[in-house]
Every structure is written in structure tokens, then in C-alpha cells.
Amino acid sequence: xxxxxxxxxxxxxxxxxxxxxxxxxxxxxxxxxxxxxxxxxxxxxxxxxxxxxxxxxxxxxxxxxxxxxxxxxxxxxxxxxxxxxxxxxxxxxxxxxxxxxxxxxxxxxxxxxxxxxxxxxxxxxxxxxxxxxxxxxxxxxxxxxxxxxxxxxxxxxxxxxxxxxxxxxxxxxxxxxxxxxxxxxxxxxxxxxxxxxxxxxxxxxxxxxxxxxxxxxxxxxxxxxxxxxxxxxxxxxxxxxxxxxxxxxxxxxxxxxxxxxxxxxxxxxxxxxxxxxxxxxxxxxxxxxxxxxxxxxxxxxxxxxxxxxxxxxxxxxxxxxxxxxxxxxxxxxxxxxxxxxxxxxxxxxxxxxxxxxxxxxxxxxxxxxxxxxxxxxxxxxxxxxxxxxxxxxxxxxxxxxxxxxxxxxxxxxxxxxxxxxxxxxxxxxxxxxxxxxxxxxxxxxxxxxxxxxxxxxxxxxxxxxxxxxxxxxxxxxxxxxxxxxxxxxxxxxxxxxxxxxxxxxxxxxxxxxxxxxxxxxxxxxxxxxxxxxxxxxxxxxxxxxxxxxxxxxxxxxxxxxxxxxxxxxxxxxxxxxxxxx
Numbered sequence: 001x002x003x004x005x006x007x008x009x010x011x012x013x014x015x016x017x018x019x020x021x022x023x024x025x026x027x028x029x030x031x032x033x034x035x036x037x038x039x040x041x042x043x044x045x046x047x048x049x050x051x052x053x054x055x056x057x058x059x060x061x062x063x064x065x066x067x068x069x070x071x072x073x074x075x076x077x078x079x080x081x082x083x084x085x086x087x088x089x090x091x092x093x094x095x096x097x098x099x100x101x102x103x104x105x106x107x108x109x110x111x112x113x114x115x116x117x118x119x120x121x122x123x124x125x126x127x128x129x130x131x132x133x134x135x136x137x138x139x140x141x142x143x144x145x146x147x148x149x150x151x152x153x154x155x156x157x158x159x160x161x162x163x164x165x166x167x168x169x170x171x172x173x174x175x176x177x178x179x180x181x182x183x184x185x186x187x188x189x190x191x192x193x194x195x196x197x198x199x200x201x202x203x204x205x206x207x208x209x210x211x212x213x214x215x216x217x218x219x220x221x222x223x224x225x226x227x228x229x230x231x232x233x234x235x236x237x238x239x240x241x242x243x244x245x246x247x248x249x250x251x252x253x254x255x256x257x258x259x260x261x262x263x264x265x266x267x268x269x270x271x272x273x274x275x276x277x278x279x280x281x282x283x284x285x286x287x288x289x290x291x292x293x294x295x296x297x298x299x300x301x302x303x304x305x306x307x308x309x310x311x312x313x314x315x316x317x318x319x320x321x322x323x324x325x326x327x328x329x330x331x332x333x334x335x336x337x338x339x340x341x342x343x344x345x346x347x348x349x350x351x352x353x354x355x356x357x358x359x360x361x362x363x364x365x366x367x368x369x370x371x372x373x374x375x376x377x378x379x380x381x382x383x384x385x386x387x388x389x390x391x392x393x394x395x396x397x398x399x400x401x402x403x404x405x406x407x408x409x410x411x412x413x414x415x416x417x418x419x420x421x422x423x424x425x426x427x428x429x430x431x432x433x434x435x436x437x438x439x440x441x442x443x444x445x446x447x448x449x450x451x452x453x454x455x456x457x458x459x460x461x462x463x464x465x466x467x468x469x470x471x472x473x474x475x476x477x478x479x480x481x482x483x484x485x486x487x488x489x490x491x492x493x494x495x496x497x498x499x500x501x502x503x504x505x506x507x508x509x510x511x512x513x514x515x516x517x518x519x520x521x522x523x524x525x526x527x528x529x530x531x532x533x534x535x536x537x538x539x540x541x542x543x544x545x546x547x548x549x550x551x552x553x554x555x556x557x558x559x560x561x562x563x564x565x566x567x568x569x570x571x572x573x574x575x576x577x578x579x580x581x
Contacts, residue, residue, distance in 0.1 A: 215288035252280040309515035327454035361402035401425040432521035433540040450531040466506035
């Protein structure tokens, strides 16, 4: 029987897509025949038959279009014309961006070649009569739109200067009174909205983890936490403080009339195509309400263990731990050290199709469709302990508890591990051996700790040297040994470490991004015997080191020797081989 042209086309496209996985060709053909247009990409991605990165280049070959993994700059004139006549919302909704316009022909980068009608509208809006489409990935197109949109945005400092004018000052004076319950009824609320939007935009642009709005005697200071370090961004006149905090409250759904009690809230915004989850905390101080906004960029997703900074050996051990049918794995470290991110990266190593994974957190930081996630709510009586009890009736295989805050939660987690569940959780301790002592201090019997605890991971975050201004930092071996490097770490030392000189890209800090440093304590038989006898943290540490445990300071030293971080960061993490808590 003769095949139709559409069937032949489906097979051709399937062969192109299935080059890396020819055994999936028949299933891919079936999907191509069932789905048409943009829905095909989504259907193939959900099927898990292919790597999503294969689809775009294969489609370009099939349609005879050019594939561009990286998009060039279209130039300021075309970019401004595009944003003025077409707009960023249309660009994001239709996933398109102009590359070149000459002789009435528009070269347009798109993610999907169909439907063509919206792209023809763009060409007409820009005065073009002919249209030349090129394909690129969704990630590259979104990044290009965001970069281009960045250039059209004012900084938070510039937005704060807008509030210096008489008219805006009068507006702020009016809304700075204690009668703030009618704030939402204000006709002219543009100045404060513009300031708040600029603060948020610049925070995302600078990869900030937190925004601090701190009231003082005569003015309010706005600061960002970038790579773990707070830096001032702008200042707002005192009369602008209340409307600025009220704007934060409105966004988070908090009570703007209450100024004498702490409030916590949460909101989500879309900023330049990025979904940003914002956790808001407001407390009263003697100078006014202080607000802290924690930003979580959902678009970044959950990284791999290697991407978080685990060396190959530690990453393999963590993967092995995730295959265990039962036991407790703890991640320890101070607040903001990335414990929850590590737990989710570990959970991602488990096949959620074959195992029931449930989590209880306060708050839920990453929303994952394949997991059953429960949010702690103290107001309704849903505590970690009660939620954990309820989860045990949900036939779970793996349970993630956001934090072991009390003895009751720890006891239930211990019982869960004894009854055949793998339990992951966090503790606030300075190092991995101390987590054992902490459990015993919480009232867990030593013999229960020794029989249920499988491993403990301690971690810190260190800043990474900016690759754009990285330079050699000559140092003698003796200097490094005085700083805490052990002689056995310096075998093959090349005579220098690295540091960042400081540039515009890293905001003159010399650092860009962060990585984790880790120590992984595996509970071996000698350790189980020591824990059951009530050994203290120093004894546990010594046994773990003899068993091959890599200490935090050593992991940090290896990253410094590899040129990832600096001596300054090593000194912050450790001193003479001993942790600075």
C-alpha cells in the first residue's frame, strides 16, 4: 500500500530525531502523526523518547531552515523598533526575535515555524515585505529577549531618583501617613510601582538571592545579597519607606494596616520571561518595618549533584545512597547554605515513576509535579510531626522532611526509617559528625541513631572566581601551609592559586556564582559501634577521617587548587584545618 506524503514526512522527521535512539523511531512516528504544530515539541518532550535538545536541529534539517544555537545581536536600532512596535509580551508569547532587516526582508528567529501568521504580522509591523525564518532553542530565544530587554530597564538607583521630584515627593508624603488602608485606591501609584519593579528587576539581573529594605533615621537603604554578600544598591527618602513596604505587602497579600507585628507571605512574579518565587518577611523595628524578600528563580530548575559542586566520587556515593531502601540521610549546615537544593538534587536521582516520593517543607521551595509535596501550616496545626505522621499513611517509598526541628519529628523520622522508608532531612549543625550528637541531644537513643543513620552531609557555599577577570595569584607552599593547607594536598602544586581582579560583569567583586563544598560521613560498622557507645563528635570525626571522609576544608582546598575559588574563600571556610562555624 502506498504511503501518503504526510506519512513519509513523519518518517523522515522521525529518522532525523531518532538518530541517537533509533529504537524509538516507530513511537516517534506515531507521535508525529498524532500531533501537529507546536504541540509536537511538548508531546515528544513528555514522551521522554528523545533528548529535547535533538528536536530543534532535526526540525530545521527537515524543513530546510537554518539552525542557530546562538543568536547574534540585531543592533540597537532594530531592537528598539521591535520593542516599540511589537512589544516584549508578543515576543515572549510567540517566541520570536528579529535578527536582521534589510531591503524589506526580515530575518526572524523563532522556536516553532508554525503558525506563520503571527510572524507575518511582525514583518508588517516592522515594514518588511518578505520573511526569512531561522530556528533556535527556547532557552536561547528567551535569554536573547531577556538580554535585550535588560538594556531598556532603568536601575533601582535611577528609579529611586524619580522620587526626588516635588510632585512625586508630595505623592509620597500623602501616602506616608498612618492611614494606609486605602493605598490600593490611589489613582497615582506609578512612582512607587516603578521603584519596586526596578528593585526586583535589578535584583534578578544581578542574580541576588535576597533583597533587604532597611529603614534608618533619615532614609531607607535597599541592599542585595549577591553570592552570599550584602551590598548597598540605593537609598530612598524616609517618606518613601511606608509606601515601599506597603507595595511589598500588597504583592505578598499581607495586611497593610498592621505595622506592629511580624508578617510572612509569598508571591510569584514574571520578570523578563523568568518565573520568580518571592518569600517575604516583614518585622517591626524602632525605625519602621524592615522587609526581606528571598528570591527563588524557578526557571533555573534543580541542578545536578555535579552542578552543585560535588566531586565525581562524592556524587557517586550520593547516588548510591538514593538507591537504599531505608535509612536516614541528613544534610547539615547553616541557614542559606543550600541544604534544600542538595536534597532536591539527590531526589532527582530517584526514578519518581517507580517510587512514591513525598515531601513536607516550610515552605515548599521547588514545586515538582512528580512529588507529593505538603506545606507546613502552624496556624492550622499542620506541623512537621503531624504532617509526617499523615505521610506514613500515603504508602511512601522516600520521604523528605524539610527540617528536623524537634524531638517529636526526629522520633517519627527514626520510626519511618525502621519501617522501610528512605528519609532525607536537614539539621543545623556545623559539621557532619556533630549531626550524630545533635540527634542524641534531641532525645534519640544512641542505638537507634547507629542503626538508622546511613550518612550525613555537611556543606557550605563558597564564591567562585569571576572567569572574566580571573588572574594568577602566586603563593609559596609555605604560605599555603600556614593558611591551613596540609602537605599532602599540595602534591603537584603549580606555584599559584587564582583570584578575581574585579570587573563590571562581577560588579568589581572578583566573584561570580557560588559552589558547594562538602564532607560526606558514611556510617560504617566502626562508626555504628562508636555511636552506640555514645562517642562524642571528635571521636566520630576521627573514625570517619580514618575511613576516608573528605573534610569540608579539604574539599574547599581542592577547589582553590583547581582555580574555582580563592584563598580568601578557603580561609573563610576553614582555619588551620578546623572549621569556622
